Amino acid sequence: MTSDLTIVVATRNRRDQLLDLLPRHAAPVIVVDNGSDDGTPAAVARAFPQVRVVKLGRNAGAGAARNVGVALADTPFVAFADDDSYWAPGSLERAAELLRAHPRTALLTGQVLIGREGRLDPISAGMAQAPLGTAPGAPGPAVLGFLACAVVLRRAAYRQVGGFAERLGTYGEEALLAMDLAAAGWRLAYVPELVAHHLPAATDRDPRTRRRIEARNRVLTAALRRPGRVVRAVVAETWRDPAGRAGLADAARELGWVLRQRRPLPAAVEADLATLAAAEIDVARPAPAPAG
Structure with a gap:
């Protein structure tokens, strides 16, 4: 130990x-x-x-x-x-x-x-x-x-x-x-x-509710740190799913907090995120059914 x-x-x-x-x-x-x-x-x-x-x-x-x-x-x-x-x-x-x-x-x-x-x-x-x-x-x-x-x-x-x-x-x-x-x-x-x-457990948590929260958090994270072009792309992708559209509405209600907390990333970090996107590797996906 x-x-x-x-x-x-x-x-x-x-x-x-x-x-x-x-x-x-x-x-x-x-x-x-x-x-x-x-x-x-x-x-x-x-x-x-x-x-x-x-x-x-x-x-x-x-x-x-x-x-x-x-x-x-x-x-x-x-x-x-x-x-x-x-x-x-x-x-x-x-x-x-x-x-x-x-x-x-x-x-x-x-x-x-x-x-x-x-x-x-x-x-x-x-x-x-x-x-x-x-x-x-x-x-x-x-x-x-x-x-x-x-x-x-x-x-x-x-x-x-x-x-x-x-x-x-x-x-x-x-x-x-x-x-x-x-x-x-x-x-x-x-x-x-x-x-x-x-060891993911069987869960009774609503998958649509989860998708809605994930969509909200993707949009909020992008708005808090990423350039406008990325935010627009995330919003466009999120809009395709009905649960995503609900998540977008949830994110919109957080606009005041986002504006207060927004801090664009350094160029080097943004470049690394672009590299990951080009490689089509999503290393920010949440784990299945985490606690909470």
């Missing part, structure tokens, strides 16, 4: 799966509960008294829950896991070692294996193509996106950029954080020897 890393798990109403996976976590754990009504906080506290459990009392979204966990951690590094994921043995120790050895790197994202059979997540396959190359002295190929259940972060860098934008809630909240870390001069790297197992 590594002593300079904390695992933050955001959860909502997945008590049984969380209880099943918590023993697999090889570092101190903070569980942040997003208003579960299935007894999750009490069950975790009874079964795992060494785990710190934080009850938010409402569904604040996965990003907000992770922000709370990072604020409470007292280690230099933080790993995220969902309530349906865990890190393979040795991955977190190796991640901490790499972050110590690469002080300009803020985020390491690992290889994601899906299900009991361990299928490679398509995002991991895309990252392995390394369209942005590998900077000299970097721990792995550069990336500009990640799945939240498969990252280990430098806590100071995360807090420097403000963590996740809590207004984005859940679904697609990772993209903005990746951009902000890169804009602040930090490196983000894909390291396939770090392995996260993702």
